[in-house]
Amino acid sequence: MLEVLLLVVAALVVGYSKTSIGGLSAISIAIFANVMPARESTAAILLLLITGDVVAVWKYRRHADWSLLKRLVPSVLPGLALGAAFLAVVDDTVLRRSIGVLLLVLAALQLALRFRSPDTSGLARSRPAALGTGLAAGFTTMTANAAGSVMTLYLVARGVEKSRFLGTGALFFFGVNLCKIPFSAGLGLFTAETLRRTVLLIPFVLLGTWAGLHTARRLSQERFDQAVLAATIVSAVALVAR
Template sequence: MITLFSFQFTTADLLIFLLVAVFVGMSKTGVHGTGMVAVPLLASVFGGQLSSGIMLPMLCLADVMGVWYYHRHASWEHLKKLFPWAVIGTVFGTIVGGMIDDNIFRMIMAVIIVGSVIIMLWLERGHKEDIPDYKWFAGLTGTAGGFTSMVGNLAGSVMAVYFLSMRLPKNSFIGTTAWFFMVMNWFKVPFHVFAWHTITWNTFLLNLSALPLIAVGALIGIVIVKNIPEKLYRWFIIGMTLIAAIMMLV
């Protein structure tokens, strides 16, 4: 066993944790599906709710990198519609998340991700115009995004549905997503500290130790996004989302 900031790791568990750090960095510079794959990986080491609190500071650190690189491409018109509803979803997620066990956690997240994949495929088959840019859709998506982000850091699939349906180009998609998650992830920190007690001094030190690998992942993500065509990028997001759903169900 390997002891790191009071946590006991097997060699395999430590390698998973380090791989998660790389995936988190990649997710914040455009390879969004890797973030959804990272969630079940980390849950396999720490369990549901605790893994959510351990991952959050990693996400906050990586968010800064993503926003720094893509901040010019954000669509604030869409963000203003989403933020108030996402706050409501976060509060609701805090309440519900404190009452569920790991099995229910995995089931809820798997259902949400599978549903998101189905909608993404439906949109890609030529139905983008069937979801208008109405306030009710932003409200529904923002609430669902805040809830799933709080419960399991898995709002990536939900928000991908919204931003893909809004037909944002690749860089705008990445920049808008980066700003959304940076604001919401930092907003979630007090709930994890004072309500769930899943962020402590030891978990924060554990996160800091992973910072170099988060930076490596961020650089890898930038390279991938630069070299992937627009249409292939959209299918890549769908494919990685589907992999995350399968991992949650297994």
């Protein structure tokens, strides 16, 4: 019963994060990685993320920054390929711990940017930063569905305001998550049980997206930035402490 409740909460958070505080999706990643075998959890939550992506794209597509997307996309596919290779050779324990450490490192980087180097927009606008972000996003999203933290780091460093943040992230993750399907299928991660759980949890994802839409309208830019950072830190600690 507790396992079912945790998965329902995770599905609600997935939907909520897709339409409001993106970093919160890492909490769902932590829950799934603890409730299910880590490898299978990446496929299960992927399908829920895509459900949330559809709603987010429909709502925020007009605010997407296509110039940012064009800079990020070229290096995403190599990152996905590296992530798939990593998944093929590691066991559940290594993967779970890797996910936690990765999220914690990303959270630390975000804190460093926020409190030690407030004016980082020049560095973040460079082409190497965009290529590195795309590569890291591809790898982290393939191995842990954790690219939200990478994108948060990049977009916050560039000083992207809330609406553009949500619109750009919505289109980016929808495209990236669709690209991950053949990789996950090739690794044999879409089991019958995974698909069954996904179908049962989709209504809770949609409920979460509705709640997120109402929250996003009320958050100021400052509160939004603080919330996405806090969500990443809490999620990282939850996985590392497991």
